[in-house]
Amino acid sequence: MVTDERGQVFVHADKEGLGRLMVILGKIKGNLEKGECDHYHLATDAWAGRDLSEKKGIQNGTLINEVTINGWTDEWAQKHGFR
Numbered sequence: 001m002v003t004d005e006r007g008q009v010f011v012h013a014d015k016e017g018l019g020r021l022m023v024i025l026g027k028i029k030g031n032l033e034k035g036e037c038d039h040y041h042l043a044t045d046a047w048a049g050r051d052l053s054e055k056k057g058i059q060n061g062t063l064i065n066e067v068t069i070n071g072w073t074d075e076w077a078q079k080h081g082f083r
Contacts, residue, residue, distance in 0.1 A: 004061040017051075029071065032072075
């Protein structure tokens with residue numbers, strides 16, 4: 001993942017990476033269906049992770065070392081200002 005000077009995020013993924021992301025999102029969604037807020041950290045090796053690459057490939061911009069995906073119930077979305 002790379003972000004440009006405008007804040008646009010570029011995500012490049014292969015089949016395996018997309019499959020892993022779908023599993024992670026499915027787990028977060030499943031927990032929300034049980035009324036439980038959940039989150040997951042995606043990170044590069046340098047940030048003690050294994051989900052994000054440290055290679056920018058064709059993209060110019062700033063490498064993103066960590067992404068946190070939060071799943072909020074309606075109550076928590078309201079509490080944290082997302083509704």
